[in-house]
Amino acid sequence: MASVEWIKTFFFAKTAPLITPSHFREFPHVTDKECTHCFQCMMICPAPGAIEVIRTEKPGEWKPVIHLGHCIRCGLCVEICPELVLDSGRVHTKNAQDGTYMQFQFHITVNPVICMGCGICSVACPVNKEIDPQLAAKGTSTSDEVIMRVYKGINTVFHEEKCTGCKTCEEQCPNRSVMVARVLEPLQITEEP
């Protein structure tokens, strides 16, 4: 009988079934928390075309959609979402435990050698358009509140911190002179002694 057992083991032995543990960071899934369509998840995503925030059939409701085949499972969208709409693995549990969170801002650089001061970037910027209606009408701005505008023949950045990272300016610039870089900062809440 022992030999039958031996033959069975020899031919049919398998390693234990391999199941992905639940704490692994999977493709983010959408929970039923309400999305405020702030688009922060889309702005932080490093993979082109991985996440989109789109309107659902219900009026006034927005939901992020993750595209498999594009998403790299980095989990940044899960961490940045202020409403915790997305979830994946134990990202939220760990953040709550350690008091860690993520912050990001955008750094705009203009190459003064190739910028010809056309101002296309400043009038294309959706944030600029809101701040100064002159720019929305493709006019000339003298406001110092805008993110950037042409000043003394060159595109000058005034308020970098207002940039939301849409990169419209980068796409519109004919000289590829303006560049928007995302600066990510992982932070931890420290208790004062």
Next chain:
Amino acid sequence: MTLLQSFKNAVRQRSIHVCYVDTGSCNGCDIEVLACLSPRYDLEQYGIYVHNNPREADVLLVIGGVTPQWEDKLKMVWDKMPEPKVAVAIGNCPISGCVYNRPDSLTRPPAKSYIPIAAEVPGCPPRPTEIIQAILSVAPLIFKDWEIRR
């Protein structure tokens, strides 16, 4: 179905020969395919064997975002494989180009515009378990009763 056919089906299920081709990946997916061979995942217990010879392969694993150099050569590798055959795209790169899919980059995804892809395993990189599962689920579908359906 004849007895011979059912015997063939049973044998084929445990004898899947794999060839992989890297069409310009960052090496991440290659390492995950390599991990499938390790004792932890042990590909061969499922009857999957990796060679790098398309002429004796049943399954072609396509890895990487298809660089311009590969545009014609991927088809050449595919044509060398004997029927029945199946191609599986491993990782985001052959599906979409992943993070390399930007203006002026040297990738020409997707791989399915050059050869027929039967299954796609998303991930950057996908886990070894996901790769094994994809091969195991797609290969029998293609090879079962091949002589009858042909």
